[in-house]
Amino acid sequence: MTNISQKVTYQLRKEISEKINRLPMKYFDSKTHGEVLSVVSNDVDTLSNSLNQSMMQIISSVTLIIGILVMMFSISIPMTLVALLVLPLSALLIGFMVKKSQVYYKSQQEYLGHVNGQVEEVYGGHHVVKVFNGEEKVIEEFQKNNNTLYNSAWKSQFYSSLMFPIMSFVGNIGYVAVVVLGGYLAINNRIKVGSIQSFIQYVRNFNQPIGQLAQITNQIQQAAAASERVFEFLGEEEEVQVVDNPASTEGIQSAVEFKHVKFGYTPDKTIINDFSAKVKPGQKIAIVGPTGAGKTTIVKLLMRFYDVNEGEILVDGHNIKNFDRGELRKMFGMVLQDTWLFHGTIMENIRYGKEEATDAEVIEAAKAAHANHFISTLPDGYQMELNEEANNVSQGQKQLLTIARAILADPKILILDEATSSVDTRTEVRIQKAMDNLMKGRTSFIIAHRLSTIRNADLILVMNDGDIIEQGNHEELIEKGGFYANLYNSQFEKTA
Ligand SMILES: Nc1ncnc2c1ncn2[C@@H]1O[C@H](COP(=O)(O)OP(=O)(O)O)[C@@H](O)[C@H]1O
Ligand SMILES: [Mg+2]
Structure with missing residues (x-):
């Protein structure tokens, strides 16, 4: 027994x-x-x-x-x-x-x-x-x-x-x-x-x-x-993991299109009303807007953490519902504002992005994320054990580690959701530069509050209350003198 x-x-x-x-x-x-x-x-x-x-x-x-x-x-x-x-x-x-x-x-x-x-x-x-x-x-x-x-x-x-x-x-x-x-x-x-x-x-x-x-x-x-x-x-209801005749992710160009997306976490409250945007392969897209505008929500919809209520999201013309969930997520690398690190060495934590990576590859990724410098000053370097809550490194350092992890994963589409919010301005700019190199020919979505870091984005989507209220590149939006221009200028007034 x-x-x-x-x-x-x-x-x-x-x-x-x-x-x-x-x-x-x-x-x-x-x-x-x-x-x-x-x-x-x-x-x-x-x-x-x-x-x-x-x-x-x-x-x-x-x-x-x-x-x-x-x-x-x-x-x-x-x-x-x-x-x-x-x-x-x-x-x-x-x-x-x-x-x-x-x-x-x-x-x-x-x-x-x-x-x-x-x-x-x-x-x-x-x-x-x-x-x-x-x-x-x-x-x-x-x-x-x-x-x-x-x-x-x-x-x-x-x-x-x-x-x-x-x-x-x-x-x-x-x-x-x-x-x-x-x-x-x-x-x-x-x-x-x-x-x-x-x-x-x-x-x-x-x-x-x-x-x-x-x-x-x-x-x-x-x-x-x-x-x-x-x-x-x-017995709880599950997510469907695989679909019949899944679309192949092989040779995906990573063009992304949002078509009249409507979504709410609960049926009685719509967060995203009618979101449409077209992203060409390899573009760098910035999503900006006030807190609570629905930026993270858009990213979660793209990753299929939640499903849209109406409209559709297409990757290379395939509805994301037609991909196997695992395959879909494999295309994406995502770095969130609230970092997730586990109890283990720094090396293991970065390697989480790609199990079979060699030590040299891990260090390479850490360099690209500008994490190598601070890691080498730690007592045990890459072998330092992070504790359970990973609070034996700073918030900004945690972000650098998660970025290194995403870089190592080498995804087709990269999403940074306020991923550098706790990093100092200079390092943030440097990371953005490294990212720009890395993401050449790949699509990336950047959500950031310091607008100076996303000035060179191919397309800036300005969101407010779940809708895109302006879109275009930096110059166009500044010229327009609307919401974005206001936001941008206010950031510089403060420092001036
Ligand atoms: N899990 C959730 N359940 C219900 N409402 C949520 C959830 N996550 C976010 N929201 C709501 O959705 C709106 C948009 O949130 P979010 O997309 O995270 O904003 P942000 O633009 O700051 O990233 C907010 O009003 C928030 O209250
Ligand atoms: Mg957010």
Whole structure:
């Protein structure tokens, strides 16, 4: 049983981890990390523990019950029937208890998830909590969840532990009935006293496994609540990963076209109203606009993190929905403002862009991203271990590392979404120059706030409130004297 339950657990964890990678982004918008974590750890654990413990019990109890029943029937059929009379009563009571406690078991697993989520969130933002003196509020919030967890946990356990005494009580009633009937039969000489003696031994033994079964309904219920959550997670709607007759990405020129794209994260709020733009292969496109204009959203749509509601996005004339998802993403290299680095050496982190890259290639990419200099000043250089949150290097340095990673991946289309926002101006310009060399003949999308860095873009899309309000190159837009010109000039007034 240990072997089987561990195999089941192993399989479930494996399926969950694969599932996580097939779920659409939308799913994670509505769940905290801790809650997803709780499914992988707590719920699977609960399931495996109860499988392990209760299955053995069930097997031995059921075997005992069957064996004892056979013996009882062989001694006296009327007495066995009387002994069994109490069973419907027990079934009724068990059913009642199970119904009562199942509610609490469910809420127990659910709040375990909430507690997990909160701890994860607060711990992740530990310094922010400190800065705003939010400790008390955090503790209060935690206690609220912890209280609910406590209440549902003790109630669920309480109801299930009532099971055993109740079952013993009912069992004893049957015992008395059997003894009375046995006495009557013995007086009438229909049964020997010795048979009664052995029969009531069996009745005693009969009640024990039934009581045990009732007892472990406790674990089974908990397992049921946990498995419901696990299977609900596994049953979530997935993204389609492959399509029939996928378009080939071989020899792609990387022309991109947005055709009347309309999109909203939720049905009731449209973010992008009607976005159309045509990008020729190899062009450098800058997307500028105020915060919240929808720049990142456009990029996410292009990568198919979300699907458009109306209109279409074409790469070389193929709708992006006609590519296999993996192939599509392989075409893109993306660097986001919020960097993602993992616990490992700098070398490993950059190599994430291309698994088979040699050390020399990694260093080459780091040079192009202007990261080589700062890496070589680190105590262990490329072998320095980044910690889990990668906060042993600066924010700007993190950005340089992620840029190096994207450069190494050598994608057909490169997307930089405020990727240099924490880098000093001079390095930013240098990176842009390196990028320009690198991206010759490839399409790139740059989202940046320092307009000086994107002056040489082939096409500048100026966005506001989800729409393109102006487009053209730098000179044209300045000449026009509109939104862009205003934005551009205001940046220079400040420094002047
Ligand atoms: N996951 C999301 N769910 C719902 N709304 C979102 C989500 N991400 C962004 N938004 C909303 O979409 C709008 C555009 O966001 P975004 O494209 O990130 O702006 P930016 O131009 O600053 O990159 C914002 O109003 C934001 O509130
Ligand atoms: Mg953004």
